[in-house]
Amino acid sequence: MNRATHGADRLAAVLEREFGLSGAADVTHVYSEADATYIVSGPSGPTHVLKVAAPGRIADVTLQVSLLAHVERSDPGIPVPRVVPTRRGEPFCRTVVGGESRLVHLSTFLAGRPLELAALNSRLVTDIATTQHRLQAVLESFPDAGAVVPVRHPWALDAVLDYPPLVEEHLDAGQRAYAESVTARYAALAAGPAARLPRQVIHGDFNLSNLLTAGRRVSGVIDFGDCVIGPRVHDVAIALAYLAMRDIGARARFSAEYCDRLAALGGLDEDERAMLPLLIAARVVMVLALGRDTARRSPDRAEYALRYDAPAADLLRALRDEEADK
Incomplete structure (x- = not known):
């Protein structure tokens, strides 16, 4: 793991502005296949996962959040992340991160x-x-x-x-x-x-x-x-x-x-x-x-x-x- 490549303070501001999530004590980057992925932690430990999509991946992001929502509706007992909606009730938002307009989505952190x-x-x-x-x-x-x-x-x-x-x-x-x-x-x-x-x-x-x-x-x-x-x-x-x-x-x-x-x-x-x-x-x-x-x-x-x-x-x-x- 390493500190957020897009800047922890900037991402914390996105979390509060777009998702209403305040008080993030730490935002840590973890490696993943395509999108930039971050573990968001509060005072008691990890709480959420923030993903900043690579350019041109709106179809992929839309599919992923749709699949997660479908699983939650169909069988809530399956332990998959829950999509956290934006303040406007949308599954993701577009915001400027690192000087670029990027798609951002948030989900719950699963312990294990x-x-x-x-x-x-x-x-x-x-x-x-x-x-x-x-x-x-x-x-x-x-x-x-x-x-x-x-x-x-x-x-x-x-x-x-x-x-x-x-x-x-x-x-x-x-x-x-x-x-x-x-x-x-x-x-x-x-x-x-x-x-x-x-x-x-x-x-x-x-x-x-x-x-x-x-x-x-x-x-x-x-x-x-x-x-x-x-x-x-x-x-x-x-x-x-x-x-x-x-x-x-x-x-x-x-x-x-x-x-x-x-x-x-x-x-x-x-x-x-x-x-x-x-x-x-x-x-x-x-x-x-x-x-x-x-x-x-x-x-x-x-x-x-x-x-x-x-x-x-x-x-x-x-x-x-x-x-x-x-």
């Missing part, structure tokens, strides 16, 4: 330990599966999804079909051959059985940073910036890929428990389950290739972009060796 720092156990893993299933059920009914939700972006699982140049550039020889095999098999799956799966809005990024925990429960699901329209099994594969990176040794057990819980809830059938090993491998390839490409293009973001690189490389090697032994 990021999954990357939590101890994995069976109860927590099954609660993640339950939370994901509840969220998928709500997102399935998001109105006018086809008109406003993208079907492809760089982190959407289907985007791995565009990754061969990144694989060639950024993966070493030992990783490259297996990654090329994964992308080739993914293309066949996407054109065949996966093409017949129903599609809906999915969160798209159940990673170790976007899930917050309290003990053996999920206390928060954050970052709806990667939502896409896709098969629900893509969401499952993404979650399982990051759980495997968190604990490679226990991944078979945790994956089985996760899938068993989803199946019991009606959120995973046998055909989808059979696709998971390849989908998980595809996500691991993406983490390595896109993370390294981002680090090369934006050295100032390298630490953030490469935070999963080492466990992803270990997992890719394990998956490759397991396939070779079959």
Whole structure:
């Protein structure tokens, strides 16, 4: 974390003027994918999250606040941030920040330990599966999804079909051959059985940073910036890929428990389950290739972009060796 890049005092003034939020003791910048993100703290600790959108992202911001509002209306028990309206009752505002007119929106802060720092156990893993299933059920009914939700972006699982140049550039020889095999098999799956799966809005990024925990429960699901329209099994594969990176040794057990819980809830059938090993491998390839490409293009973001690189490389090697032994 570091102090606010747009100036803590200026942002505190925006909070009071636009949102009626006074008394911010601290405004601290944290790294995120696209927008400038700040943790707003009062005398007793963090209270809100302020986002200053990058230029040209009005459609993305509108979608994110709409998704959060839809989840709150449909199933208030799902722990997602609550959108804090402006003084005028709007979900975001436009104001001058750092000399530029920028879109700004505010949400509640969710307390919890990021999954990357939590101890994995069976109860927590099954609660993640339950939370994901509840969220998928709500997102399935998001109105006018086809008109406003993208079907492809760089982190959407289907985007791995565009990754061969990144694989060639950024993966070493030992990783490259297996990654090329994964992308080739993914293309066949996407054109065949996966093409017949129903599609809906999915969160798209159940990673170790976007899930917050309290003990053996999920206390928060954050970052709806990667939502896409896709098969629900893509969401499952993404979650399982990051759980495997968190604990490679226990991944078979945790994956089985996760899938068993989803199946019991009606959120995973046998055909989808059979696709998971390849989908998980595809996500691991993406983490390595896109993370390294981002680090090369934006050295100032390298630490953030490469935070999963080492466990992803270990997992890719394990998956490759397991396939070779079959």
